[in-house]
Amino acid sequence: MIALWVDGVGWLRWVILAAALVSLATVRTRVATWTAALSLILIAVGLEASRFDGRPHVTEKMDATFLDWALRLGTRANTGIAVLLAAGPIGAAMARIANARPLALPGLAVGVPIGLALLASSLRFERVVELFLANPPRVADVGLSLDMLASAVRDSERALLAGVAIGALGLAAIRVHRMRAVARPNRAARSAAPRSPR
Amino acid sequence: MSLRAALAVGFAFLVALVCTQILALTRADRALVRYVASRR
Numbered sequence: 001m002i003a004l005w006v007d008g009v010g011w012l013r014w015v016i017l018a019a020a021l022v023s024l025a026t027v028r029t030r031v032a033t034w035t036a037a038l039s040l041i042l043i044a045v046g047l048e049a050s051r052f053d054g055r056p057h058v059t060e061k062m063d064a065t066f067l068d069w070a071l072r073l074g075t076r077a078n079t080g081i082a083v084l085l086a087a088g089p090i091g092a093a094m095a096r097i098a099n100a101r102p103l104a105l106p107g108l109a110v111g112v113p114i115g116l117a118l119l120a121s122s123l124r125f126e127r128v129v130e131l132f133l134a135n136p137p138r139v140a141d142v143g144l145s146l147d148m149l150a151s152a153v154r155d156s157e158r159a160l161l162a163g164v165a166i167g168a169l170g171l172a173a174i175r176v177h178r179m180r181a182v183a184r185p186n187r188a189a190r191s192a193a194p195r196s197p198r
Numbered sequence: 199m200s201l202r203a204a205l206a207v208g209f210a211f212l213v214a215l216v217c218t219q220i221l222a223l224t225r226a227d228r229a230l231v232r233y234v235a236s237r238r
Contacts, residue, residue: 053226
C-alpha cells in the first residue's frame with residue numbers, strides 16, 4: 001500500500017497535500033483566504049481524481065480496471081489528509097468572508113470527520129489491493145474475492161456517509177451553541193434591569 | 199458583485215461540490231463491484 005502511495009498516480013496527490021500545508025502555514029497572514037481557496041479547489045480536484053470513472057480499462061495484456069481504481073485510492077488518502085490539514089484554514093477563511101467570528105472550529109467540525117472518513121475508506125481497501133497485487137493479471141477472473149471487495153466497499157460507504165453526517169451534526173451543534181450563547185447575555189440583562197413599578 | 203460576495207459564492211459552491219463528490223465516491227465504488235461481478 002505504501003509503495004502504491006509513492007509510485008501511483010503521480011504528482012497530483014502531493015500538490016494537494018502541499019497546498020493544504022501552505023494554507024495551514026499561512027493561516028494568520030494576508031493571503032490566508034487565497035491559500036484556503038486554492039486548497040479547497042485542489043481538494044475538489046483530488047476527490048474527482050480519486051473516484052472510479054466507471055469505464056473498463058482493458059489493455060491487450062490485461063484488464064487494468066481494478067488497478068486504475070486501486071491507484072486512485074492513494075489520491076483519496078492524500079485528499080483525506082489534506083482535508084484534515086486544511087479544514088481549519090478553510091473554515092476560518094469562510095468565517096472571515098461572512099464577517100462571522102473568525103474561528104476555525106466549524107471548519108474543523110466538518111473537515112475532521114470527512115478527512116478521517118476519506119482516509120479510513122482508502123485504508124479499508126488495503127487488503128483487497130494487496131491480494132490484487134499478488135495476482136494482477138487474473139483479477140477479474142479468480143484473483144479477487146468479490147465478497148471481500150463488496151464488504152470493503154460497504155464499510156467504506158458507511159465510513160464516508162458517517163463522516164458527512166457527523167460533520168453536518170457537528171456544524172449544527174456549534175450553530176445551536178452559538179445561538180444560545182448570543183441569547184444568554186440578553187436574558188441576564190433583562191433579569192438585571194430594574195423592574196417597573198406596578 | 200464585490201470581491202467578498204464572489205468569494206463567498208465560490209467557497210459555498212466548492213464546499214457543496216466536495217460534499218457531492220464524497221457521496222459520489224460511494225456510487226463509483228459500487229460501480230466497480232458491479233464491473234468485477236460482470237467479468238466473472
